[in-house]
Amino acid sequence: MGQSEIDAVRALLSSKPRPVGWAERRQRLDEVGSVWPVAADVTLAAADVDGVPAEWSSVPGSDASRILMFFHGGGYCSGSIRSHRRMVTEAGRAAGMRTLAIGYRLAPEHPFPAALEDALAGWRFVRKQGIAAKHIAIGGDSAGGGLTVALINQLREARAELPACAWLVSPWTDLTMSGATLATKDVVDPIVHKAYLAELADAYLPAGMDRKDPRVSPLYADLHGFPPTLIQVGSAETLLADATRFAEAAGAADVPVTLEIWPQMIHAWHVWNAHLEGGRSALVNAGAFIRKCVED
Helix, strand or coil, rough: EHHHHHHHHHCCCCCCCCCCCCCHHHHHHHHCCCCCCCCCCCCCEEEEECEEEEEECCCCCCCCEEEEEEEECCCCCCCCCCCCCCHHHHHHHCCEEEEEECCCCCCCCCCCCCCHHHHHHHHHHHHHHHHHHHHHHEEECCCHHHHHHHHHHHHHHHHCCCCCEEEEECCCCCCCCCCCHHHHCCCCCCCCCHHHHHHHHHCCCCCCCCCCCCCCCCHHHCCCCCCCCEEEEECCCCCCHHHHHHHHHHHHHCCCCEEEEEECCCCCCCHHHHHHHHHHHHHHHHHHHHHHHHHC
16 A cells, blocks of 8 residues: 555645644644545535534435444544545445434533533434434544444443444544553654643543543443444554554454554544545445445
8 A cells, every 4th residue: 555645644744733722723633634525426414413513425326224423533622524524425435325424522612421422412313313223333533433432332331222333443442541552653653642642631531530431441341242343543553552452352352343453554544545545445444344234
């Protein structure tokens, strides 16, 4: 997979360094995430999920009875429907189904549990559309991956029907920041560093909250009964250990789990799929996994 392509993405990121303020950070992520627009055949439609902004997407041939619900990354403090639109719409194409991207509330203005409440609202909204739980996949990248697991665990604890599967991209699963790769991959990761994650966790979590609480650090959750899960992570990520340790925990709980570690890829590389072969290939894999799960 073209080294020059991932180098071009690295150059894009370094040309727009992360600013200090929250508003500026959000603008920067929207800019680097949406540098390439959605494909011409994508149809978008805004949705109101009980006050939470959301967006449907489809392409010709999308199965309207199957849904991929997606939660964007950004450390619970940034990211948006816009920043991840190209990734989400192409994931829907690969899976052959509609997508629903959820624009959940962000910290520090809206700390935990606001994002999880909005995720639950998104699930209830889709179910009210008459979509069977077994025909819904839930996915997310980075913090959105952690939010995906937290939502499914909430449903499981409530003895509700669960989605067909989970798709986790570069998931942030441990807000205690104990993963070894936070140090060993620091020099090769152009996006995520331990001090930055600590700042995000401080903004997201109420004072005094246990950072091993499984609602925010799903690495420490009881995963028995969790649905089939695909985890995709890059080898050049500080959060590599968050993914590998979560895969180990899921496997130990008898969860059908597939872990893909993509050489040279960086955090949430799928976002730049328009000009990154590795992003397109990873989406093809994810689409095949999701399609098989919702058709079983």
